[in-house]
Amino acid sequence: MSVLVGFDTRLVVQGMSGSAGAFHAKQMVEYGTNVVAGVTPGKGGAKVAGLEQVPLYDTVDEAVRLANANTTVIYVPPPFAADAILEAAAAGIETIICITEGIPARDMIKVKYVLDNEYPGVVLVGPNCPGVITPGQCKVGIMPGYIHKPGGVGVVSRSGTLTYEVVGQLTKLGLGQSTAIGIGGDPVKGTDFIDALAWFANDPGTSSIFMIGEIGGDSEERAAQFIKDHIDKPCAAFIGGQTAPPGKRMGHAGAIISGGKGAAKDKIAALQAANIAVAATPAEMGATLAKVLASAPARA
């Protein structure tokens, strides 16, 4: 079992003829993902080198009608990314995974408003995220596939490379992953921790959860409360940016301590108050979950 993506995924790649889109489309095909179509406006009918078997269309609507796509991954540049998300939703795609980094907040505010009100069944993951992978079944995004291993740990993270870090550690410890979801580092995004945690809670293939947060906002605090109230699977967490200076944007648009809010210590305190083990350093993320699993099979 898994969440969001798996053997049923029929993927369309928006921006497939661009360099990032083409490179990662090939990587996804190699991993075994069922890539059924690509979309680049104005290039319909063309062939992308190395991806000759994948039809390229002008619109997502064609990818849905002619190739039965049900999931999209977006690699288009920031000025056109909001348009690409809305096009996918309008075409009937229900799972939209947006990798693009650097989309203006104003655009995402409108996208979120439209998705929430007009397309309540659509799930958006990202933007500015590494994507979603169900090891052994389907990889949608930019993560290195080889570090993953099928298993029972559900991973949800605001940071791309920290996701690789925890997955690499878990795999080395023999702990495979059910699905790893990168929700991205932007202030306005689709899926948040709580959504992903609820999916993992209901997924019989997920037996434990690792969550990676970072400074900025209060999503981690709300997630801690959610875990306390609704989840009885073992959980562990890590928060990046414990030593970040206030008022400085640490790479991600959303990773900033401002107005005295969003500091790592408050998030760690909230997680610990919810009885969730928090790794002291990023090198101990996998070991922290392993310890929780060894000592307590289920949380009270």
Next chain:
Amino acid sequence: MKIHEYQGKQLFRKYGVPVPFGIAATSAEEAIAAIPKVQQQGGTDIVVVKAQIHAGGRGKGGGVKVAKTKADAEEAVKKIFGMTLITPQTGPEGKKVQRIFIEQGLAIDHEFYLGMLLDRATGRNTVMASREGGMDIEEVAEKHPEKIIRMTVNPATGWQDYQSRELAKALGMTGKVANELAAFMRPLTRAYEELDMSLLEINPLITTKDGKVLALDAKINFDDNAMFRHPELEELRDPNEEDASEIEAKKWDLSYIALDGNIGCMVNGAGLAMSTMDIINFYGGSPANFLDVGGGATAEKVTAAFKIITSDPGVKAIFVNIFGGIMKCDTIAEGVIKAVKETGLKQPLVVRLEGTNVELGKKMLAESGLNIVAAADMADGAQKVVKAAKEQR
């Protein structure tokens, strides 16, 4: 991107948001020459002399003076221009005042706080206001949260006049002033939206004895992700307010922040870069910077990043920590080798590589003949670099 108060007010004026009359100057002489002009235009001898730096709390630090006469104003200019202003937001080193703003004095009836920013929990913009203006709003928010009014901007309609009327009521404004607030908010919220601001603070927003509503301050941050839509705003950037290395990094589209420590860091991914700082601190070291080379970096970009790190004289040791996804390890190796060949390497270099093309990257570094300390993982690398930095002292 941040801009100065006077630049923010110029934008306000362009949009029709009422602001006092004022003249900005980049030298003390220029500022002194502006005093009589502001007095004449403002219709009063009272002027306000304001230091222009990108940090709040200027008044408390002595960077804002109300002058009743021309002589007082001149004295204030001489005192403020060139001074090192220390406020809670500048850090202990303070900031040198290189621009000054002379503004018309006004008969203030009441000072309010008005802010606008993105509420991440709802994904919508929010207007925040309080009757307790002019003070430290963070303190008000903490001690008297009920004194802060919050109203959400609907993404479909934008800010509406009825919201201004409700806001006026909640702030205790009555009669004609309430209508003035609507006329103030309409262009203000439009400017926020059209110019892709990420933060807007007016502290204080004032009402005058003759019933006007004006912005007495303007603190504006723009959404860096939207700057491609506003090439004209780039001109407002003040390089004196930014770190030279941060400007160079921006040219290469690198995410770089200078810090106080002595361990230079080059990492891919913001989360891993932040955590690398954390783990260096955990083992008793101190990072000299935050640097995310990003996902799609070329070898040239990696070379530029490496040079930025080594150009910091405070750097005693360097930690390259890479978990390649989009970023390939051989690209990192190529960039590092090129940078070292061009500029030499004075400090110990610890490299931890993992992820896409890791074997190729490790092989390139091993065969380069460079004096590189290989790390097995993140903890190993952090410990080795902290030790190396200590030995350099």
